[in-house]
Amino acid sequence: MNAQIRDKAPAWLFLLALLGIWQLIVGQGWVAAYLLPAPSDIYATTVELWPEIWSATQSTLSSIVWGLAASFAIGVTLAIGFFAVPILRRAVLPFCVFFQTVPIIAIAPLLVIWFGFGETTVKASAFIVSLFPILANTLTGLEETDPLLREMFQLYKPSKWKMISKLQIPSAIPYILTGLRISVGLATIGAIVGEFIAGGGLGSLIDSARTQQRVDLVFSGVMASSVLALLLVLSIDLISRLLLRRRPYTRSA
Amino acid sequence: MKDLVKRFPNQDRDVIRAISFGIVPRECVSLLGPSGCGKTTLLRLLMGIERPTSGTLAIDPSLIGHLSYVFQEPRLVPWRTSLENVLLPLELSGKAVDGSSAEVEELLTLLGLGERLGNFPRELSGGMQMRVALARALITKPKVLLLDEPFAALDERTRFRLQDLLLDLRARLDLQYVFVTHSISEAVYLGDRVFLMDKSGQINTDQPIAFPKRDQLLKVTPEFNDQVSAFARRFTALEGGA
Numbered sequence: 001m002n003a004q005i006r007d008k009a010p011a012w013l014f015l016l017a018l019l020g021i022w023q024l025i026v027g028q029g030w031v032a033a034y035l036l037p038a039p040s041d042i043y044a045t046t047v048e049l050w051p052e053i054w055s056a057t058q059s060t061l062s063s064i065v066w067g068l069a070a071s072f073a074i075g076v077t078l079a080i081g082f083f084a085v086p087i088l089r090r091a092v093l094p095f096c097v098f099f100q101t102v103p104i105i106a107i108a109p110l111l112v113i114w115f116g117f118g119e120t121t122v123k124a125s126a127f128i129v130s131l132f133p134i135l136a137n138t139l140t141g142l143e144e145t146d147p148l149l150r151e152m153f154q155l156y157k158p159s160k161w162k163m164i165s166k167l168q169i170p171s172a173i174p175y176i177l178t179g180l181r182i183s184v185g186l187a188t189i190g191a192i193v194g195e196f197i198a199g200g201g202l203g204s205l206i207d208s209a210r211t212q213q214r215v216d217l218v219f220s221g222v223m224a225s226s227v228l229a230l231l232l233v234l235s236i237d238l239i240s241r242l243l244l245r246r247r248p249y250t251r252s253a
Numbered sequence: 254m255k256d257l258v259k260r261f262p263n264q265d266r267d268v269i270r271a272i273s274f275g276i277v278p279r280e281c282v283s284l285l286g287p288s289g290c291g292k293t294t295l296l297r298l299l300m301g302i303e304r305p306t307s308g309t310l311a312i313d314p315s316l317i318g319h320l321s322y323v324f325q326e327p328r329l330v331p332w333r334t335s336l337e338n339v340l341l342p343l344e345l346s347g348k349a350v351d352g353s354s355a356e357v358e359e360l361l362t363l364l365g366l367g368e369r370l371g372n373f374p375r376e377l378s379g380g381m382q383m384r385v386a387l388a389r390a391l392i393t394k395p396k397v398l399l400l401d402e403p404f405a406a407l408d409e410r411t412r413f414r415l416q417d418l419l420l421d422l423r424a425r426l427d428l429q430y431v432f433v434t435h436s437i438s439e440a441v442y443l444g445d446r447v448f449l450m451d452k453s454g455q456i457n458t459d460q461p462i463a464f465p466k467r468d469q470l471l472k473v474t475p476e477f478n479d480q481v482s483a484f485a486r487r488f489t490a491l492e493g494g495a
Contacts, residue, residue, distance in 0.1 A: 151302065152328040155321075156345035156393075166345065170332050248373050249332045 037216040045216040046223070052205065057224050060201035063119060063191040064184070064232065067126025071183055074127075075134030076176060083142040084164060100132040104190055108197040117198045125194030130183035137179030141172025173249040177240040184236050188229040202228070280461070281423060283444030284433045285484065287492045290450045292433045296322070296399050299431070321395035323403045327382035329374040329389075335381075336361070336370040339388040346393075357392070363425065364388045364418070380411035384418070391426065398430040405434070413469055416443060420467055437488060438472065441480045449484070451491045 019039050025031050026038040033041065046053060078096070082089035108125055115121040145168050153167050195203025202225045209217035243249075286292050297303040298310055300322045312320075329338045336352050339361065343350045351357065361367060364384045374382055383403060390398060400419075404412040416439065422428055432443050440447045441462065449457045462480055464471055471477050 148324075148326065148328055149330060152324065153341075153345060155300065155302070156342045158345035159347070162345055162347075166341070167330075170330075247332045248375060 034213065034215060037219060041216050042219045042223070045214075046220040049217065049220065053202075053220055053224050056200075056202045056205040056221070057228055059119075060122075060188075060191050060195065060203065060225065061228060061232075063122040063194070063201060064126050064187045064228075066123040067190060068130055068180070068184055068187045070123070070127045071130040071134050071187065072180065075131050075179070075183075076138050079135050079138035079142060079172075080164065080169070082139060083168065084160065096132065096135060099128055099135075102128065104129050104193050108193055111194065112198050115198075119198075119200060121198035122191050122194035122200060122203075125198075126187040126190040129190035130187035133182040133186065134176065134179040137175045137182075138172055141175025142168045144175075145171040170249055174240075174244070177236070177243070181233060181236045181240075184232045185229055188225065188232065192225055279427075279429065280445045281428075281430045281432070281443065283440035283447045284431055284450060284456075285435065285437060285440040285447050285488070286450030287452060287488070288435055290452050292435075292450055293325075293401050295450070296401050296431065296433050300399055316397055319394075319396040321390040321393055321398050323386055323390045323398065323400040325402050325405060327374070327379075327386040329382055329385055331374055334371050334373055335366055335377070335385045338374070338385050339366075339392055342389060342393050360388055360391060363422065364391075378411075379407050380415060383407065383415060387415075387418075387422070391422070391428075396429060398428055400430055400432045402434055404439070405436075412439075417468065419443065437484045438477075438481050441477065441484060442467065442472065447484060449487060449491065 022036075023038050023040060026033055026036055026041075037045075078092075082093055104125055107128070108121070111121045111124050115124055142164070149167060149171075153163060158166070191201065192203040192206075195201040196207050202221050206218055206221035206225075209215075209221060284292050284295070294303060298305060299312065300320055302322070330341065333341065340350050340352055340357070361370065364387060366381075366384055366388060369377060369381055369385075374385070377385065386403070404415050407415065419430070419432075420443070423430065430443075432440070434440050434443075444462070446459055446461045449459065451457070464476065
């Protein structure tokens with residue numbers, strides 16, 4: 001416990017110092033409050049408009065979860081398909097790189113044309129940016145099984161599917177979890193960008209606060225989205241830990 | 254086996270050349286040789302893990318499908334419990350899997366795994382891991398077990414215990430084995446005959462060694478030590494001559 005306090009204390013002290021200096025700078029009028037509101041003002045706004053912020057956060061969270069779930073299902077399935085059928089991989093994988101390289105802000109207007117304003121576009125946007133890390137990580141995991149275990153499995157002449165389901169997929173689980181961890185942050189970005197264009201959630205809250213010159217509310221929205229992303233990463237970590245504690249999936253013995 | 258040649262692509266010499274040997278029914282043999290002479294390669298060829306570069310590998314047809322292999326390392330699947338590891342061969346070859354059948358239970362008891370069935374490999378000692386690997390090799394009910402220095406990485410006490418376990422398994426399961434080792438005393442202790450392999454991959458077969466009873470006490474008898482020193486002299490001659 002003491003060690004933990006010693007470990008974390010510097011970061012908290014630094015945060016407190018930062019907030020103190022920030023409060024001082026704005027309070028003394030060295031920086032205009034309409035450019036940089038004081039932490040106390042941001043806090044007051046957050047408390048005052050909490051119902052709006054909370055409902056926007058829930059809406060964004062739902063889009064992230066949907067987008068990420070779709071990425072997980074489609075990414076893992078595609079990776080297994082690519083792994084099992086190499087020709088499919090050579091034909092399709094190069095085009096999947098599109099998902100990694102497309103600037104989501106550039107494609108968002110197209111999503112609005114296809115799916116209209118609203119949640120579907122936001123989910124699609126979260127999905128597009130979060131697919132590739134899961135796909136690529138799963139594929140790496142499937143390919144990098146321990147050669148010693150592979151040789152041992154082959155003694156028993158398993159079918160291709162048995163090999164995939166009993167060796168390659170379990171070995172890939174840590175890689176899939178890493179992919180999810182990367183993707184959850186990207187899905188948050190995708191959802192908020194989607195909301196800028198298609199409306200709803202924290203993205204729209206931040207955007208409309210901007211047009212109303214409510215910098216304090218912009219800060220509240222930004223804060224809410226960072227905390228949301230952080231909590232999502234922490235939940236993926238927690239799920240990973242629980243899963244691996246129940247069954248020690250690793251690449252090799 | 255006849256005129257067998259195995260050459261690895263990155264080497265300029267044949268690892269194994271022209272080996273032919275046989276094992277009589279019920280016999281267990283040790284395959285002894287200096288490191289790098291091709292003992293493991295020979296065992297892997299027998300099991301079909303490697304293919305011969307040229308020549309034919311002819312195995313008694315009645316043995317095909319009845320061989321089982323134990324690697325140098327336990328090679329357990331880390332996310333499977335002991336019991337799940339033992340049952341893996343049945344699952345992979347599509348046979349019915351019943352972990353609680355009397356037969357499986359008997360095998361597990363024989364190997365002293367009774368209390369460790371629910372543990373994952375990382376929770377087991379090296380000796381226990383090797384017991385699980387032995388059980389996995391035996392679950393398919395092989396006639397001949399091929400063992401590639403399975404006890405080399407274990408401490409001495411554990412190694413002795415597992416040697417005796419192997420002798421016990423042999424008696425109870427009517428098992429034959431080919432035991433590869435570079436330990437002379439282990440070879441003499443576990444083999445009815447000791448095959449000596451030289452650096453050119455030639456095998457010298459020998460007369461059977463008869464001991465009235467094999468247990469760890471045997472190792473302090475003069476008969477045993479005479480055998481060991483005889484092999485040690487030949488072993489040294491082989492290494493020097495190669």
